[in-house]
Amino acid sequence: MLSWFYGGTKSTNVRVSLPAVCFVWQIAMIVLFGVFIRYNEEADTHWQEFRRENNITSDIENDFYFRYPSFQDVHVMIFVGFGFLMTFLKRYSFGAVGFNFLVAAFGIQWALLMQGWFHTLDPATGKILIGVENLINADFCVAGCLIAYGALLGKVSPVQLLVLTLFGVTLFAVEEYIILDLLHARDAGGSMVIHAFGGYYGLAISWVLYRPNLNLSKRLNGSVYHSDVFAMIGTLFLWMFWPSFNSAITDHGDGQHRAAINTYLALASSVLTAVAISSVTQKKGKLDMVHIQNATLAGGVAMGTAAEFMIMPYGSLIVGFCCGIISTFGYVFVTPLLEKYLKLQDTCGVHNLHAVPGMLGGFIGAIVAASATEEVYSREGLINTFDFEGDFADRTVGTQGGFQAAACCVAIAFGIVGGGCVGLVLKIPIWGDPADDNCYDDEAYWEVPEDDESIAPILEYNNHMIHKLPDLSESNFQVEQI
Amino acid sequence: MLSWFYGGTKSTNVRVSLPAVCFVWQIAMIVLFGVFIRYNEEADTHWQEFRRENNITSDIENDFYFRYPSFQDVHVMIFVGFGFLMTFLKRYSFGAVGFNFLVAAFGIQWALLMQGWFHTLDPATGKILIGVENLINADFCVAGCLIAYGALLGKVSPVQLLVLTLFGVTLFAVEEYIILDLLHARDAGGSMVIHAFGGYYGLAISWVLYRPNLNLSKRLNGSVYHSDVFAMIGTLFLWMFWPSFNSAITDHGDGQHRAAINTYLALASSVLTAVAISSVTQKKGKLDMVHIQNATLAGGVAMGTAAEFMIMPYGSLIVGFCCGIISTFGYVFVTPLLEKYLKLQDTCGVHNLHAVPGMLGGFIGAIVAASATEEVYSREGLINTFDFEGDFADRTVGTQGGFQAAACCVAIAFGIVGGGCVGLVLKIPIWGDPADDNCYDDEAYWEVPEDDESIAPILEYNNHMIHKLPDLSESNFQVEQI
Amino acid sequence: MLSWFYGGTKSTNVRVSLPAVCFVWQIAMIVLFGVFIRYNEEADTHWQEFRRENNITSDIENDFYFRYPSFQDVHVMIFVGFGFLMTFLKRYSFGAVGFNFLVAAFGIQWALLMQGWFHTLDPATGKILIGVENLINADFCVAGCLIAYGALLGKVSPVQLLVLTLFGVTLFAVEEYIILDLLHARDAGGSMVIHAFGGYYGLAISWVLYRPNLNLSKRLNGSVYHSDVFAMIGTLFLWMFWPSFNSAITDHGDGQHRAAINTYLALASSVLTAVAISSVTQKKGKLDMVHIQNATLAGGVAMGTAAEFMIMPYGSLIVGFCCGIISTFGYVFVTPLLEKYLKLQDTCGVHNLHAVPGMLGGFIGAIVAASATEEVYSREGLINTFDFEGDFADRTVGTQGGFQAAACCVAIAFGIVGGGCVGLVLKIPIWGDPADDNCYDDEAYWEVPEDDESIAPILEYNNHMIHKLPDLSESNFQVEQI
Structure with a gap:
């Protein structure tokens, strides 16, 4: 029985487990949605009534029009951005984009429930009332799990990913509740809540799932020319839409406006320093696609908390400047060390793109918040920006x-501890994960077409050339030994 | 002469017909636009006057700001979504994305005219006044033809596609007029008007154009690794932007808001069931890219009619759940049967993604409409949602x-009968379609670059190896027969 | 020393120069932003105060909501559109998309400063106040430089591109100031300011950097199958979002609405004529991907100036019709002639897509402006559209x-003269540009992965086949000469 528990021969056949999990969980979603979830008053046919009662002068003031364009940009980041960013491996593009798709599609449903219970449950009716802001938050929540997937790319089965997502979304909703509601920290773009949490969550799981013989799959742990170009699709859609990500749920008006500007600037800045470090750390000054695909995004991650604050345009540039450097250095120096000394196998380098910049973003937010002044913000602006109202009116x-900094620690702690526990669950050998010599390979879970196309003409040419020769392999040919 | 009529040798040379059709039709568009089409009052320089007269308080209430973000999402679905979804074939990516581009660019112009004549012709001036909603509707109209293209992918010439589009848009405008205006059915996302019509239109044409010897092109009727990744670009942009598709022309305010939420949920649900069925129907539980690329979208198709209704979030999940299953089963079992017994060659499986889910969507809409209550909708909401005004005030x-169900039948009838007739037109052998052994091949209509890149090093290697041999093919070499 | 100056052996090692330029310039940006750039009143925490003072009734009237969706579309055009359009070369996709990314990320920062100094410097405080419109304008400004990159694709180093961008943005800001402020010309979509300028700027630089022995790199100056598909991603995102490009900074309300409609129509029309000419100019009527990727966009370029005018829908179709023809003819006939007789090496054919259609767009704008009437525009509409206010009230x-036409000449003059001068700077052999036999090759500046994947099975097959032969290459084999 021990051999069963510790693996023995591994089968990647998920023909029972994957459909079972998908079906059962989807049915559970339907039941729970039936019990708990309804449209909110802005998405309900009672809207016109609500509009009159609240003196809303026009349909255009429905929250839908404030947030839907940002929502769609975030949606693209989740499905195309994260999905294609992970296609860089030579033979794991189906898994990258396909499992990303599966995990996110499940996660957003579970997130609507979990976040609903913690944040928007109407105590009178016991219902969760959803609108466009909930959809954005669900996408955000899933982002944490997709980040974790980045650390595990190529080494886990789709069933493991669904389990990771189930627990990940649950943990996310709890830490988010602690951070936003109890600590009353601000984190509109989720440096702490999404990136630090997601990054450390993935790293902790990867640490628990350490594979000592992973170099048996080394041949597939790398890119080919076109897979790197595919990955750039992911990079660019993440990069371009990050201003929407960080501004999607900030305050109407100046809040969204400022968050978009700050993120735009931080991202631009981190491109230049990522390129600089990438070039200077290579022998001949050549750029490495891994850095361009990832470290250029560090500015967006690090601006997640502070984007809505008055960090000032030059402040955003400084954040991007530093994080572009730190992230690229991480890829060059830290990731190899982590693997060597900490037994941490981090396929996409989420340590450098999410964990560290997210953590830094949290502390940057703390510093910017602590140094806010009425002079810069105006009294009213200060209250609006930090939501100093109700119980928190005299903070x-x-x-x-201080609370912002504490929040960052909470996010990291949730990531590490939660990831450790979930890692243990995923270690149980019933989830159909691939053997050490079978990682990074779509063959394990996908019907992969044969690439005859590129080979055919060559085989033909070969046949042609070889058949022009007399048949040398048969016995009617006599080679004379001297 | 019979041999001429029935094909004989086929030429794919469209050097006369394609430019002629493009030029003549484009000139016709210019003339007809000159006679009929003007800007509507929201796009015209008289807008400020109009605004004052109608007590519109702000420029932001121009319909442009309600609909333009959705329009752009729909636009992406038409050109990138449909285009790239069809790039999955190993050697038909140029045709997929290029002819999709051509057909859509022509179709939107013709649709502005056709839909204008039927829906927005100002009787006083005889002009069609266009704004952003017309652009969306034109994109919708073209979607029907692009769906039909999916059934014919790789088997028709660009000239045939333009003819298909000319008639398709015409038929679309008529059926849309009958469904929306005469029957007064609701179909904001076009389950019936777009998907059921387009799907059956394509299938009927394909049935008429049946090629008994199509297996001569079998070698090219499949994907390669990277073409499947390209197709995922199409899938994801369709999937992500489908909430915009179904909400683009719904009522301002709650209508758009609710339609987006419902579609978002149905799509998420159909991903999980598509994955489940894909895995369970394969021997080793491996996923098939065809299902992931297509059946995951079935939830969006099926929500086209009901998205703006109060179907409730769990209702949307149920719709997606069922259609993900049905669509995947269609790909696994029904398509092969259709080909075998009905002589129906459906390259992209539009039967499973558009025809059936569209039809189901129509009937789901009928059921949801019939079970609407004043309690759920409020009196005002009921009137707004179903537009029970004017002649239809006491419906x-x-x-x-009942009318919704009738509308669905009308759409299917138009698709089948219209497609049959258009198929006969396309059978006339003057359109330059490829021979049976020349299908699914970009060589027929495109200057295809030689992929020397990947072959060159191998040829070199070959030459090297073979030239290391003594020249065996010339007469100075004597093979001794034993 | 002369040999040093004129090249001698060329090294593409940019390990010192590239990081140095990136670091120094980025630090300069931070300092300059610190001194000059602040949020404008709509992005600042004082917004609620500003709102009350200016009687703005709702947050939704913040300029952010008028322009942010268009901004994001423009952003996609700059980074994905231009980047992927240039991936068509078989081995320069990293450089296309990567250097485009680098250049644009630097350029938008410098553009915010340069355009700020010329257009939005607050004389009282000496600060540039930025909002979403400035971000759009910065993207526009960078577009000019990316167009110039198109002419130079594959032949310059990233350091040269950064220098090109530094000067390009500077020149752009000056010509824009002359055209928009001094001449008071209208050019919302930048036919003149962006496309004519950018196109001639790139051509002039390319002319100065003429490489007589460029045919040594001929083997790489072409596409492969999948690189052409990648390029279509660029084409389509440019094509789809061009209506946003031309309407992004036009007047709120009807201005944006009309500009989007006109551009949509012109683009549709140019697709048909580009296809027609592409087919008719090839022997067998086959389409050429170069034309589909580029000439289909000519309608958008040419509508840049006139999109916000009352050119009427049929007018837009005519513009697209003509420019699709002219642009495709340019690719077929003019580019080869320019190279042969004018020594102009234009990798992407920016002459045909940007320079000429941009120039035409400028003159079309002049004609449409000159023929505007109060009857069509209304008195108020005329004033709004052409901004006949203040100093220009009685124009x-x-x-x-006349001024529009003059403006077009200014843009071209700036492009040619500026490009000539910048070309001389870039000729100094210190920038690490590639040798003539090393162009169009990512190996020069990128760590390129080995594409073992597709070759491995073939090599194996070869080995298998050849090893089935007796070893023919060793001395134990005797060939009998007759």
């Missing part, structure tokens, strides 16, 4: 800064 | 359900 | 037409 910016 | 929801 | 449409 000072200094205290806020 | 009951039950009657509405 | 007539005829005069306006």
